[in-house]
Amino acid sequence: MTSAPPKSARFQxxxxxxxxxxxxxxxxxxxxxxxxxRHVALIVxxxxxxxxxxxxxxxxxxxxxSAVKLPLILLATAAGNALLNGLLAPLLxxxxxLREAFAAVLxxxxxxxxxxxxxxxxxxxxxxxxxxxxxxxxANAMAHSVMLLTLVAVIAFAxxxxxxxxxxxxxxxxxxxxxxxxxxxxxxxNLLLGSQLSWILRPFIGTPSLPVxxxxxxxxxxxxxxxVFSTIRQLWPDF
Amino acid sequence: MNESNLNxxxxxxxxxxxxxxxxxxxxHDCNPIVGALGVIEAVLRHPRRIVFHLNxxxxxxxxxxxxxxxxxxxxxxxxxxxxSFSGGLQWWAAPLKITGGLVVTAxxxxxxxxxxACLGGSPARLxxxxxxxxxxxxxxxxxxxGFAPVAWLFSQSTQSVVVxxxxxxxxxxVAAGFGVRFLKTAFRRxxxxxxxxxxxxxxxxxxxxxxxxxxxxxxxGPGDKEPLLxxxxxxxxxxxxxxxxxxxxxxxxxxxxx
Numbered sequence: 001m002t003s004a005p006p007k008s009a010r011f012q013x014x015x016x017x018x019x020x021x022x023x024x025x026x027x028x029x030x031x032x033x034x035x036x037x038r039h040v041a042l043i044v045x046x047x048x049x050x051x052x053x054x055x056x057x058x059x060x061x062x063x064x065x066s067a068v069k070l071p072l073i074l075l076a077t078a079a080g081n082a083l084l085n086g087l088l089a090p091l092l093x094x095x096x097x098l099r100e101a102f103a104a105v106l107x108x109x110x111x112x113x114x115x116x117x118x119x120x121x122x123x124x125x126x127x128x129x130x131x132x133x134x135x136x137x138x139a140n141a142m143a144h145s146v147m148l149l150t151l152v153a154v155i156a157f158a159x160x161x162x163x164x165x166x167x168x169x170x171x172x173x174x175x176x177x178x179x180x181x182x183x184x185x186x187x188x189x190n191l192l193l194g195s196q197l198s199w200i201l202r203p204f205i206g207t208p209s210l211p212v213x214x215x216x217x218x219x220x221x222x223x224x225x226x227x228v229f230s231t232i233r234q235l236w237p238d239f
Numbered sequence: 240m241n242e243s244n245l246n247x248x249x250x251x252x253x254x255x256x257x258x259x260x261x262x263x264x265x266x267h268d269c270n271p272i273v274g275a276l277g278v279i280e281a282v283l284r285h286p287r288r289i290v291f292h293l294n295x296x297x298x299x300x301x302x303x304x305x306x307x308x309x310x311x312x313x314x315x316x317x318x319x320x321x322x323s324f325s326g327g328l329q330w331w332a333a334p335l336k337i338t339g340g341l342v343v344t345a346x347x348x349x350x351x352x353x354x355x356a357c358l359g360g361s362p363a364r365l366x367x368x369x370x371x372x373x374x375x376x377x378x379x380x381x382x383x384x385g386f387a388p389v390a391w392l393f394s395q396s397t398q399s400v401v402v403x404x405x406x407x408x409x410x411x412x413v414a415a416g417f418g419v420r421f422l423k424t425a426f427r428r429x430x431x432x433x434x435x436x437x438x439x440x441x442x443x444x445x446x447x448x449x450x451x452x453x454x455x456x457x458x459x460g461p462g463d464k465e466p467l468l469x470x471x472x473x474x475x476x477x478x479x480x481x482x483x484x485x486x487x488x489x490x491x492x493x494x495x496x497x
Contacts, residue, residue, distance in 0.1 A: 017357030
């Protein structure tokens with residue numbers, strides 16, 4: 001007869017949001033496939049809802065595409081960097097196993113996705129109150145700026161909160177010195193892969209003059225950082 | 240010699256003010272909340288009782304339902320007062336839209352309230368969070384009912400949409416302010432350690448509720464001159480809508496020289 005797992009081992013959203021480091025550390029040490037699936041489900045639901053709320057401004061089909069692509073970026077970043085994140089942990093002084101490092105990163109992504117999901121009704125309300133993206137009205141430029149600023153604010157809030165909670169967990173596992181070092185290393189590699197994935201999987205809202213599609217024709221041409229550099233050069237040709 | 244005189248009992252700790260007693264230790268906390276009148280009394284006089292019963296778990300759903308029902312009835316009545324200014328179509332359209340607006344505002348703000356409550360350290364469950372929000376709505380709408388006679392009197396004695404809109408807005412802000420005070424008290428009882436996130440949420444809640452004045456317009460003005468809801472190309476930020484309404488009013492009103 002199998003006994004039920006202790007309460008602290010069961011996944012709950014509340015302790016994750018409150019950053020109860022002891023409970024979360026308990027999940028990491030007793031990580032099961034069930035934990036993985038629940039976190040994946042949270043990422044799919046939360047980031048998916050936010051993607052849909054964002055994409056629906058362009059078209060209903062774009063809402064569906066963005067609902068698939070946004071969780072895909074988070075999951076692919078966690079999976080693609082699992083080995084590297086797992087290697088960096090012992091190299092920087094925290095003796096985490098590969099599975100534990102993956103669990104910690106997946107948990108922080110799940111937390112960010114939960115926050116994004118909670119804000120998705122507000123995003124949908126914002127979109128409902130904006131003029132249609134392809135209306136060409138004079139208020140459209142302002143609407144675009146409002147949308148962009150709101151997206152940046154919500155995503156930044158979700159990202160910062162998730163990383164603060166991850167830092168609390170790493171402090172508990174590795175102490176004050178190692179934790180910020182490891183968090184910085186994980187952030188750097190996740191940003192590198194995540195930004196390129198988001199470049200490949202563009203568009204999330206989409207330019208009104210271009211067709212609604214899952215991937216742009218030249219999805220694999222260029223990269224995120226090249227694009228940022230060329231935008232800067234357009235703004236300052238002497239750069 | 241009596242032994243009790245040699246060993247006097249230790250002095251009792253100073254008793255806490257009633258508001259600072261732990262939840263459940265105040266004599267009023269455990270009293271049952273029966274029906275709509277019980278909810279109104281508790282929201283007004285004994286907010287701790289609402290939090291205590293939400294915290295019990297077994298009857299959370301029933302209490303949340305009661306709070307919502309009270310809020311919906313009150314806001315519908317106040318909506319009719321708003322509609323009485325223009326009459327006609329607005330007799331039914333204004334209460335319907337204002338009630339719907341409050342429900343949508345609560346529904347879209349609830350997930351972020353839960354997130355901010357947890358981030359602030361509260362162990363409150365979603366049901367308790369919904370109950371605290373229900374309490375905010377019940378108290379705010381109850382206060383609106385208190386303002387209703389004043390609003391009705393003004394609506395019968397002025398022709399200015401801007402004045403009436405401003406007055407309703409003022410009443411809503413006062414009522415929502417008291418509602419927010421209830422919410423904050425409830426969350427302190429529910430173990431909230433930091434109010435920073437909750438303050439951000441209050442701003443979001445107020446912005447959403449104010450945007451409803453533009454998203455569901457016309458609410459105060461005549462309903463037969465405009466579509467029931469704004470066309471997609473006419474959507475506006477609420478501040479822009481208010482300024483446009485003031486400009487339109489200024490153009491219509493002749494300059495008085497008396």
